[in-house]
Amino acid sequence: MKFPIKLKMAAKGTGFSWFRFVVMVLGGLVLLFIVAPLLGMFIHTPLSDVAHTATESEVTNSVWLTIWVSMAATVVFAIAAIPFAYFLARNNFPLKKVVLGIIDLPVVIPHSAAGIALLGIISKQSVIGGMFSSLGIELVGTRVAIAMAMAFVSIPFLINAAREGFAMVPEKLEKTALTLGASPFQVFFTISLPLAWRSVVSGLVLMFARGMSEFGAVIIVAYHPMVAPILIFERFNQFGLKYARPVTVIFIVISLLVFIALRLIANKKIKND
């Protein structure tokens, strides 16, 4: 008789489980580790300081620059990266693993190293930088350089998310569309892309977010104009923790608002489809 009773309790979930308890405690610690520093910063930053800092044009310009340069970098590189992700999801070829490894490289190398590498091809002394320079265009220290640095470190997030999304679209739907008279371009835009949309959007948001928060690669190719992560670093370096906090709070809040807004727009778009 004992056995069935025990079974019933387990099924209802009323029994105390040490395993569950340990897992929950450990999980709580991880959450606390993420939340505590952020929360502490918000508590230690007087609202008046934040309000005052928010009116500084250096701060607002910097936040605005960070958002739009990252967005521009994401959009421009997406035009090439999304079809490439589709190609990778649909085709097997020799050395595919090598190609996938190359795409992941920016994630594994130190970002300052990425910045140095990038500087090597856009500085006046390099071939590409030299070509632009002869046309009167300087790359180093410009918004273009910032966008390149942001894209370099963040593009793997877009390609990998989009690739997984496309891989989940059944190939037979695409074959069916072809037999229904659609060209490969039409199949991509009417079947593959809409069905992979959720993953593609989440890749875009990830790439955008990663680009916005980039510090290491950006600081090497362009200290000025100053993106928000560099501004935070500079305030900390010159004036200390107390002065770095208000900027940090503003940047975090604005980042969060932007991501929530993007998520909402993306979800709404999916529902409308």
Next chain:
Amino acid sequence: MIELQSISKKFGDFALENINFEVDEGEYFMLLGPSGAGKSILLEIIAGLVKPDSGAVWLNGNDITDMPTRKRKFGLVFQEFTVFPHMSVFDNIAYPLKRLRYSRSELNSRVAELAKQFSIEKLLSRFPENLSGGEKQRMVLARTLACKPKLLLLDEPLSSVDVQLSMELRSLLRSINAQGQTIIHVTHDYEEAISLATRVAVINAGKIEQMGSARDVFQNPKSEFIARFTGVHNFFPVQLKASGNHGLYIAQLNSDINFYCYADKIAKVGYVCFSENAVVLSVNEPNQSTVNVFRGVIKEIIPQRFGFEVMVDIGTRVVSHITWEAMERLGIVEGVEIWISFKASAVRFISSVD
């Protein structure tokens, strides 16, 4: 109309080898074979989704081997319901029409016409996730036929649906074919082939083993594989008549031979088949519950891996399978007279028209 000339294609472990056949306008051509025989790849070659290694596909005298899929104007229906989940039923059906620059009003009226033909006119604003299996399949057929394809290719369209729905879809396919639509249908189910095909090709391990009318192929299997795969040696075209008993019918082969069988509904014409294992041999007139009892002469005894196949002539040839032990006990030899019997419930009736 469509002709395949020595098509070959290597694909991983298996290969299609030298496939040749021609399908005429209005035919219902059935490619029958076990899974992994290369049937689906063959359909994709015809549709232009896969390029053959060698050989050619001809359409009305033109070589279309290198023509892109969208220009061939063939319809292809897969076993999976390939609905476009992000589009309404209306947009699914309109999908091929939109590629043809129809005006808005032409498009609306054509979709309405198709929806009516396939009895899904009330579902047009719904999304596929809210449709039943049968509704999805009808929608897919409506979408496929929207552009009046020159050739309809069906890849196991009935194998993932239940019996009831399969019957409905068979009758739908039959009526589409009756309106003149040329069809090439791939299946592993010999019942489907018997029920629908005007011509059957049996394909095994990448080769066509036999081709002909369903009757030819099932009555005279040319290879052991076909005989075993189709699993029916006892296969007869019949006319069905009520017996007076509920559910029990008389399947009339000719004026001398009648079989008793069960059938769901009375259809006039069709086939009966029964397994050779169901046929019991006895020396004396059997005094049992079986309703099908005949007297005949043993024509041929063929040794098998397990036991023997015995051909008995009762005015037509019926095949029975018996064991070594039964063979010795009954003292069966060629030329002697014998009784055969089998239950009405062992006889399957497959209708070939509605």
